Amino acid sequence: MALVRFPLIFTLILSSILLSNHSVKCDHGEEDDLYQEINNYRKTLNLTSLTKNENANCFADEMADQFKNQPCTNTTGANTVPGTEPRFSNYPDLLNKCHLNISNTRDGAVMPVCVPGLVSSVVLTNFTQSLYSGNLNDSKFTGIGIGSEDNWIVVVLTTNTPEGSFVPDTSNGANLISKFGLIYCSIFLLVGNFFLL
Ligand SMILES: *[C@@H]1O[C@H](CO)[C@@H](O)[C@H](O)[C@H]1NC(C)=O
Ligand SMILES: *[C@@H]1O[C@H](CO)[C@@H](O)[C@H](O)[C@H]1NC(C)=O
Ligand SMILES: *[C@@H]1O[C@H](CO)[C@@H](O)[C@H](O)[C@H]1NC(C)=O
Numbered sequence: 001m002a003l004v005r006f007p008l009i010f011t012l013i014l015s016s017i018l019l020s021n022h023s024v025k026c027d028h029g030e031e032d033d034l035y036q037e038i039n040n041y042r043k044t045l046n047l048t049s050l051t052k053n054e055n056a057n058c059f060a061d062e063m064a065d066q067f068k069n070q071p072c073t074n075t076t077g078a079n080t081v082p083g084t085e086p087r088f089s090n091y092p093d094l095l096n097k098c099h100l101n102i103s104n105t106r107d108g109a110v111m112p113v114c115v116p117g118l119v120s121s122v123v124l125t126n127f128t129q130s131l132y133s134g135n136l137n138d139s140k141f142t143g144i145g146i147g148s149e150d151n152w153i154v155v156v157l158t159t160n161t162p163e164g165s166f167v168p169d170t171s172n173g174a175n176l177i178s179k180f181g182l183i184y185c186s187i188f189l190l191v192g193n194f195f196l197l
């Protein structure tokens with residue numbers, strides 16, 4: 001009995017280590033922190049909380065992916081001089097990946113910042129004390145998506161009008177896919193766990 005029990009306990013420990021590693025990949029701490037901080041900031045301005053928007057989240061991830069190899073400088077991210085924002089020729093493709101197009105995103109705001117190590121307090125001031133502050137304190141924005149890669153974190157704000165909703169007319173398909181992503185992640189963890197046992 002003792003011989004059987006040891007490897008069982010061992011695999012349980014191993015799988016819980018594996019599980020916790022994967023959980024980190026499934027959800028980013030910096031993004032959740034920033035979400036809370038931005039809403040706290042809006043509370044101090046008596047503005048409504050921003051609700052999470054799955055498509056905006058997806059698009060923020062795609063944008064962060066585009067930025068990730070660029071170094072932080074005094075002219076990138078929150079330090080960008082208005083009018084010199086980088087343009088991506090594959091922008092429509094990136095929108096498309098998230099089931100979006102220009103019609104339902106044009107009133108939104110895309111705000112990339114670059115902070116080495118994504119130090120949470122510095123990230124917040126990059127949003128609240130820059131050209132972006134005018135968006136964060138704007139009551140027209142009602143939703144938010146956040147994505148990060150390396151030193152870059154991108155916030156996408158959405159409105160409750162059709163032009164900035166980040167929700168396609170036929171929103172069911174897109175919702176299904178993002179829900180499926182979450183389910184897939186859970187199943188992946190479960191299967192990984194059983195495989196070890
Ligand atoms: C927010 O509302 C409270 C109570 O209505 C008021 O005392 C405070 O001055 C307001 N703050 C701002 C920034 O408008
Ligand atoms: C950015 O930094 C460079 C030196 O690294 C400096 O010459 C330039 O004036 C700075 N630009 C701004 C907008 O601060
Ligand atoms: C953003 O953070 C960087 C540090 O990574 C800092 O150098 C820069 O001044 C900040 N910009 C703003 C507008 O707060």
Ligand SMILES: *[C@@H]1O[C@H](CO)[C@@H](O)[C@H](O)[C@H]1NC(C)=O
Pocket residue numbers: 045133134135137138
């Ligand atoms: C919002 O931010 C902009 C730019 O920083 C500022 O000019 C404006 O007064 C702010 N409005 C409120 C209500 O805080």
Ligand SMILES: *[C@@H]1O[C@H](CO)[C@@H](O)[C@H](O)[C@H]1NC(C)=O
Pocket residue numbers: 100101102103104168169170
């Ligand atoms: C954007 O997608 C909607 C359906 O969600 C469609 O009706 C519209 O024609 C599309 N617009 C563009 C510019 O592709």
